[in-house]
Amino acid sequence: MKFSRLYPAGFAALLATCTLTALGQYPGWQQEMDCTMDITMDVGVHQYAGVMELTYINHSPDVLERIPFHLFFNAFQPESMMDVRSRNIVDPDRRVGDRIVNLPEEEWGWIKVNEARVGKASAEFNTVGTIGWLTLPKALAPGKKVRIHLAWDAQVPRQVRRSGWMNAQGVEYSMTQWYPRVCEYDHHGWHTNPYIGREFHGVWGDYDVTIHMPAAYMIGGTGVLQNPEDCGHGYGDGPTPSEGIIDWHFVAENVIDFAWAADPDFVHKALQMEDGPLLHFIHQADTSYSAWEELPEIAARAMEYYSDHVGTYPWPQYTVIEGGDGGMEYPMCTLVRGNRNLRSLVGVTAHEMAHAWFQGLLATNESLHEWMDEGFTSWIESEFLAEEFNESRDQPHYWAYGGYLNLVRDGGEEPLSTHADHYVTNRAYGTGAYSKGEVLMNQLAAVIGREARDAGIKRYFDEWAFSHPGPVDFKRVMERESGLELDTYFQYMLNSTHHVDVAIRSVVVTEDATTITLERVGLLPLPVDVRITDANGTVSDHHLPQVVTQGHRPLAEAETVHAAWPWTHPTYTLTLPNSMPGCTVEVDAARLTADADRSNNLVELSSGTLQEWRNDGGDH
Ligand SMILES: [Zn+2]
Structure with a gap:
């Protein structure tokens, strides 16, 4: 790819290295594209016209006869799958509810592809709900590339979920899931997932996007702005044009999507990190938005934390933009609801920024493996x-x-x-x-x-x-x-939906031994850690591995490993060759396991002589 075009050498080297490394892994190939878009907004009716020149490279071993595209905006119409699903699920997202079926027609979303060409030949394009199928005049062989031209008209839906015109806080354009986005084809096949509400999967590639927008609007989005001097709005040193159209030109290399937002009330602040990207913060000018004043320094610490604990952020910029209806991650940017206190604004920014790694870089198919996207992101967000x-x-x-x-x-x-x-x-x-x-x-x-x-x-x-x-x-x-x-x-x-629950069933202290019997109440088998504190306060830790891991984690110096606990065996007896009257026994004292019932994890024997403590169940 064209790494040298825009970015400093360090970024180019990192991008190139990562790509080559990744492609060396199973299955050894992934699709690739290069997408140029030219977008002309008509803010009077919140519609736009789009033209796309797409080069699509088939690195798969398969012959492709059709190429599907996501047309997400089509979900925001009465009787769409998103609408009907939202009106039938028992606990609908309150942001959606029955809003779609009640939208007036001028607030529906739609994308109408009215011109499709492959090379010089015109091609058939059939839309079914939120998926449009492009039939290739000539099948695309493995290793070959094809040049696709699409022209379309679109109406930006009233902001209902994630994207749209006029969110609840008055941001006019949250332009996410907004263009015909080519579906991903991988070793599992096509992923033509109709847009119901979540989540996303896309082809790696370069985006070159020009947006023609009335001068009053400031835009923030994916990619590096190529012409800050023309755009004003605090991006370059130049003045903001007072009238006419600004041609915003963004380029993003090696990303899976492109998103942007625009509003006439946006103000803009930037923070250049040392050894890191340029951070942009864009929100509506609102005196109640004081949390945004403190956000940049904290966001920079989050960027540094994730770079240190996962891997270096590879792109030259990242933008936090007010928009949408909560928080949603996109390559090199996020849209977050803006009217928040500091803790909430930092929380949502820390979460969405972490998605730059767990989705923006490690681009799992989040429809199928949502835990790799949301779970890993939540984990590192909590750590930060x-x-x-x-x-x-x-x-x-x-x-x-x-x-x-x-x-x-x-x-x-x-x-x-x-x-x-x-x-x-x-x-x-x-x-x-x-x-x-x-x-x-x-x-x-x-x-x-x-x-x-x-x-x-x-x-x-x-x-x-x-x-x-x-x-x-x-x-x-x-x-x-x-x-x-x-x-x-x-x-x-x-x-499965099995969970962890290990219970202490008995502790028996005799003259020369202490014997602890454990029961696996929950069926999820994990290694078990038992901590025993004797009457003098001396602590000993005991690790019971799982047979199925074929070994055990490294032990601390004071830890003792015992025979493994086979998952087939409901109980385990741990006998220690010393008498510990008055001891305390605790399972998983570090609280690392999601043990569903901790009331059966701790036994404190009363001080005294030899004892026998039993709980034969009933606390399942
Ligand atoms: Zn998330």
């Missing part, structure tokens, strides 16, 4: 916020564990392997993807140790940035890093 605000309770992931376990206890959980749009409830999706996904990453430390988990995250970035890793790729990285087999952990966490 705990450090930034020093506010975690007994651990930074307290809320994730709590949310996930509430879902477990009330029986609402659905397997994490469920497609993001197909959960029975929005709650099961949200708590699964975000909270259980966060738990999955954090709890991994109970299996392989914190050091291997943390090193594995960096290795995952090194091996898979700029590609589309899936669950097996992540699992294999963690296996290579730890030397352990993790099939069982991921099988249970992703494909």
